[in-house]
Amino acid sequence: xxxxxxxxxxxxxxxxxxxxxxxxxxxxxxxxxxxxxxxxxxxxxxxxxxxxxxxxxxxxxxxxxxxxxxxxxxxxxxxxxxxxxxxxxxxxxxxxxxxxxxxxxxxxxxxxxxxxxxxxxxxxxxxxxxxxxxxxxxxxxxxxxxxxxxxxxxxxxxxxxxxxxxxxxxxxxxxxxxxxxxxxxxxxxxxxxxxxxxxxxxxxxxxxxxxxxxxxxxxxxxxxxxxxxxxxxxxxxxxxxxxxxxxxxxxxxxxxxxxxxxxxxxxxxxxxxxxxxxxxxxxxxxxxxxxxxxxxxxxxxxxxxxxxxxxxxxxxxxxxxxxxxxxxxxxxxxxxxxxxxxxxxxxxxxxxxxxxxxxxxxxxxxxxxx
Numbered sequence: 629x630x631x632x633x634x635x636x637x638x639x640x641x642x643x644x645x646x647x648x649x650x651x652x653x654x655x656x657x658x659x660x661x662x663x664x665x666x667x668x669x670x671x672x673x674x675x676x677x678x679x680x681x682x683x684x685x686x687x688x689x690x691x692x693x694x695x696x697x698x699x700x701x702x703x704x705x706x707x708x709x710x711x712x713x714x715x716x717x718x719x720x721x722x723x724x725x726x727x728x729x730x731x732x733x734x735x736x737x738x739x740x741x742x743x744x745x746x747x748x749x750x751x752x753x754x755x756x757x758x759x760x761x762x763x764x765x766x767x768x769x770x771x772x773x774x775x776x777x778x779x780x781x782x783x784x785x786x787x788x789x790x791x792x793x794x795x796x797x798x799x800x801x802x803x804x805x806x807x808x809x810x811x812x813x814x815x816x817x818x819x820x821x822x823x824x825x826x827x828x829x830x831x832x833x834x835x836x837x838x839x840x841x842x843x844x845x846x847x848x849x850x851x852x853x854x855x856x857x858x859x860x861x862x863x864x865x866x867x868x869x870x871x872x873x874x875x876x877x878x879x880x881x882x883x884x885x886x887x888x889x890x891x892x893x894x895x896x897x898x899x900x901x902x903x904x905x906x907x908x909x910x911x912x913x914x915x916x917x918x919x920x921x922x923x924x925x926x927x928x929x930x931x932x933x934x935x936x937x938x939x940x941x942x943x944x945x946x947x948x949x950x951x952x953x954x955x956x957x958x959x960x961x962x963x964x965x966x967x968x969x970x971x972x973x974x975x976x977x978x979x980x981x982x983x984x985x986x987x988x989x990x991x992x993x994x995x996x997x998x
Contacts, residue, residue: 631938632924632931634949634980635672635691636992641665644691646995647981649940657691668738669990670761671745673796673929675998678745678759684719684737686745688759688776692997697776699759702741704780706772707765725766739957743769746929748796748815758815760801762791771803773820784820786811795852795930804852808834808861808912831903831912834863841865841899845876849951851925855932859905861912862925866952866966869893894962894986895955897977900946900970918944918972926967927951928994946970947980949992956991964988 633646633655642664646655661667661681668680677689678699686699703711709722719737722729732740741763748758757776762769768790772781788805795802801813801820810826841848851862867876871893882890902923903912922933922941926949935943950956950966957963965986968977 630997632994632996670742672993672995673747680738700780706783792850793852828910851930853930861903863901865899867898870896892961924994944972962986964991
C-alpha cells in the first residue's frame with residue numbers, strides 16, 4: 629500500500645492540495661471541474677473520492693488519474709421521492725416518510741444527504757466495484773449501494789437502527805451499530821446478502837467510559853478497522869466545548885459577564901480507546917498497544933499501516949481528521965479543525981500540521997493513492 633496523503637483545502641480554484649507524511653511536502657493537482665470549492669467531500673476509499681457537486685449530485689473521482697464516474701442522482705436515494713430545483717440554489721425535496729416537502733439550499737442539501745462512503749474493492753473501479761454509503765434519514769444513518777452504471781441507489785434493509793461506521797474487506801461489508809454489533813454483508817452477488825450479525829459483549833471499559841465522558845459534555849464516534857486480520861473497534865471521545873487551556877466545559881460556561889459574545893470553545897478530540905474482537909469468545913478485548921501499527925480514521929475508509937514500512941508514520945498512534953458533521957458548519961469560527969496524532973502509549977495528542985486555523989473548508993481527508 630502506498631503511503632497516505634492528507635488532502636486539505638485547495639489554495640487555487642479547481643485544484644487539490646495534498647500533504648505527504650513521508651517527506652512533509654505539499655503537492656497540488658489540477659481538477660477538471662468548476663466550482664470545486666463549493667463541493668462537499670463525503671469520503672475517500674482505495675484512492676477514490678466520493679464528492680457532492682454544487683448541486684449535491686454524487687460523483688466518484690480518482691484525483692490522481694482524473695477518471696470519474698457520475699453516480700445515480702440525489703433524487704434516487706431510498707428515502708427521497710423526488711427533488712426539484714425551484715429557484716436559484718434552492719431545491720424542494722419530497723421525502724417518502726412524510727407528505728410535506730422541504731426546501732433546502734444546495735449547501736444544506738449537501739450537508740444532509742450523506743454521512744460516509746466506501747468502495748468494496750481496491751481494484752480499478754469497474755462494474756464489479758460496489759459503492760456503499762451511509763445516508764441520513766430522520767437523524768439516523770442508513771445504508772445504500774450502487775455500482776457504476778446503475779440508475780438508482782438501493783437500500784440494504786438491515787436490522788441495525790442507525791449505523792456508526794462501514795468497512796469493506798475482501799468484498800464483504802462490515803456495518804457497525806450499537807452494542808457494539810456488526811452486520812456482515814456479501815457484496816459478490818448482484819444484490820448484497822446479509823451473512824451474519826456479530827453481537828459481542830460490550831467491553832467493561834466502554835461501559836465505564838459512559839460515566840467519565842458524560843453525554844452533556846462529550847460525544848463519541850466509533851470506527852471499524854482491520855489490522856493484521858483482526859477487527860478493531862476504535863472509540864473516539866470529543867469534548868463538545870473545549871477552552872484554550874484544554875478544559876471541557878458546559879455550553880453555558882462559554883457565556884461570561886464581561887463579554888458581549890460567548891467564548892469561542894471549539895469541539896476537540898480528547899481521547900481514544902481501542903478494542904479487538906475475539907470472534908470465538910464473542911467479546912471485545914481492550915488493546916493496550918498497537919505496536920508498530922498506525923491507524924487512520926475520519927471521513928475516510930478507516931485503515932491500518934505498519935509504520936516501519938511507511939516513512940513519516942509513527943507506530944502505536946492514531947491519525948485522525950475531523951468528521952463531526954453535525955457541528956462542523958454550526959459556527960463560522962471553527963469546523964474541520966479537529967485533527968491530530970493520538971499516541972496510545974501515553975494518551976497525548978500532537979498537531980498533525982503546523983496550522984492554527986480553526987475553520988477549514990472542506991475538511992481534510994486521508995487518502996491513499998491508487
